[in-house]
Amino acid sequence: MIKTALITGASSGIGKELAFIHAENKGDLVIVARNEEKLLDLKTTLKETYGINVLVIVKDLTKPNAPQQVYNEVKSAGFQIDYLINNAGFGGVGEFYKRNLAQEMEMIQLNVMALTALTHLFLQNFIQLNQGKILNASSTASLMAGSMQAVYFATKAYVTSFSNALAEELKGTNVTVTNLMPGATDTEFAKTSGMDKTSLFDNTATAKSVATDGYQAMLYGKLDVITGLTFSQKLLMALVPFIPKKMMLKQIKEMQTDKK
Numbered sequence: 001m002i003k004t005a006l007i008t009g010a011s012s013g014i015g016k017e018l019a020f021i022h023a024e025n026k027g028d029l030v031i032v033a034r035n036e037e038k039l040l041d042l043k044t045t046l047k048e049t050y051g052i053n054v055l056v057i058v059k060d061l062t063k064p065n066a067p068q069q070v071y072n073e074v075k076s077a078g079f080q081i082d083y084l085i086n087n088a089g090f091g092g093v094g095e096f097y098k099r100n101l102a103q104e105m106e107m108i109q110l111n112v113m114a115l116t117a118l119t120h121l122f123l124q125n126f127i128q129l130n131q132g133k134i135l136n137a138s139s140t141a142s143l144m145a146g147s148m149q150a151v152y153f154a155t156k157a158y159v160t161s162f163s164n165a166l167a168e169e170l171k172g173t174n175v176t177v178t179n180l181m182p183g184a185t186d187t188e189f190a191k192t193s194g195m196d197k198t199s200l201f202d203n204t205a206t207a208k209s210v211a212t213d214g215y216q217a218m219l220y221g222k223l224d225v226i227t228g229l230t231f232s233q234k235l236l237m238a239l240v241p242f243i244p245k246k247m248m249l250k251q252i253k254e255m256q257t258d259k260k
Contacts, residue, residue, distance in 0.1 A: 004053075006030040006074065006081045008061060008118070009088030011038035014137065014182070017211035018085055019046065028053040030079055032070055033088070034060045055079055061088050062106040067117035083218065084122045086115040087137045091152035104151045111155035116162065123166075126175045134177045135218040136163045140226060140233075142181060144240055147253035160224075167223050176221035180214040183229040204228070 005022045009015035010031035019029055023046045033039055036058040043054040057073050059066045074081060089111045092103060119134060126132030139153075142160035146153030163179035170177060184204045205228025217225035243251075 002026065002028055003082040004028040004030065004079055005083035005085055006032065006070075006079075006118075006122070007085040007087055008032045008114070009137075011035045011042065014207045014211045014214070015085075015087040016042060017208045018087060018135075018215055021211055021215045022083070023050040023052050026050065026052065027083075028079070030055045030057060030074055030077075030081065032057045032059055032061070034058065061114040062110045064109065064113070067114050067121060070118065071121040081122055081125065082131070083133045083135065084118065084126075085135045085137075085218075086118055087135075088114065089137060089155070091149055093148055095148065096150045099151075107151055108155055111152070112158050115159060119162075119166070123175070127173065131174045133175070133218050133221065134163075134166070135180055135214055136177065137180050137182075137214070138163065140181045140183050140229070144252065147250075164223060176218070178214070178218045178222050179224045180210075180217070181224060181226045182210040182214075183227070183233050 003022075003025075005018075005027055007015050007018050007022070007029065010019050010029075011033035012035075015031075015033070019031055019042060022029060029046065029052060031039055031042060031054060036056075039056045039058060043056050046052060046054050055074070055077050057070055059070055061067065061070075090107060092099060092107065096104070115136060119136070122132070123134070126134075136159050138159040139156040141149070141153045142156035142158075144153065160179050160181065163177050167177040167179075182205065210228045213225055213227040
């Protein structure tokens with residue numbers, strides 16, 4: 001049976017790789033992002049390569065009414081969503097008081113508000129049909145506080161907490177919620193956030209490897225999937241609960257400070 005996936009942030013990076021993976025599985029797609037040109041190019045490639053149906057929705061999810069508009073357009077087009085993949089998000093490096101407040105608020109709107117709204121809207125249908133899978137893109141950043149990216153880390157902490165709580169609420173149904181927590185990944189995120197100038201992004205995972213791990217975990221209905229970590233990063237993650245908070249905060253700040 002053909003499954004239809006809706007993917008936000010599908011024009012590049014992990015979202016684009018997720019679109020290819022789903023298309024390889026002969027599933028139809030609804031791809032959402034702000035960049036119309038990239039979405040249309042992706043649609044053409046996917047249709048020609050895999051012969052699937054692709055609906056393009058050009059939408060800026062930093063706008064408060066965008067999630068409802070996405071939902072309405074999907075319904076108007078007659079698509080039934082089986083997999084909801086909330087991948088869109090962005091970050092930004094710098095001391096909070098120096099950063100542009102409007103950008104920080106847009107980050108919260110996209111990373112938290114849009115994800116929450118889209119989940120609520122499509123979950124209604126999943127519950128009615130008693131089937132559906134949700135994949136929310138969080139981050140290993142969700143497991144700690146992050147000086148120099150205070151808002152980004154906080155938004156990802158919300159995504160992890162929200163996803164895990166929903167997964168428990170939905171036990172006993174055929175609806176699952178999977179929380180994807182990648183480490184540093186080679187995407188446009190690094191350059192747009194300024195993280196490419198920090199030691200944290202010296203060793204990055206590929207977007208394809210992260211997308212593959214996330215997609216497979218979603219299919220199996222796993223609760224959490226941590227992926228894209230080097231051995232030293234895995235070791236650090238294992239030690240997080242045991243490292244004094246002040247020491248951890250200092251280390252993260254140093255890792256996220258411009259190497260110059």
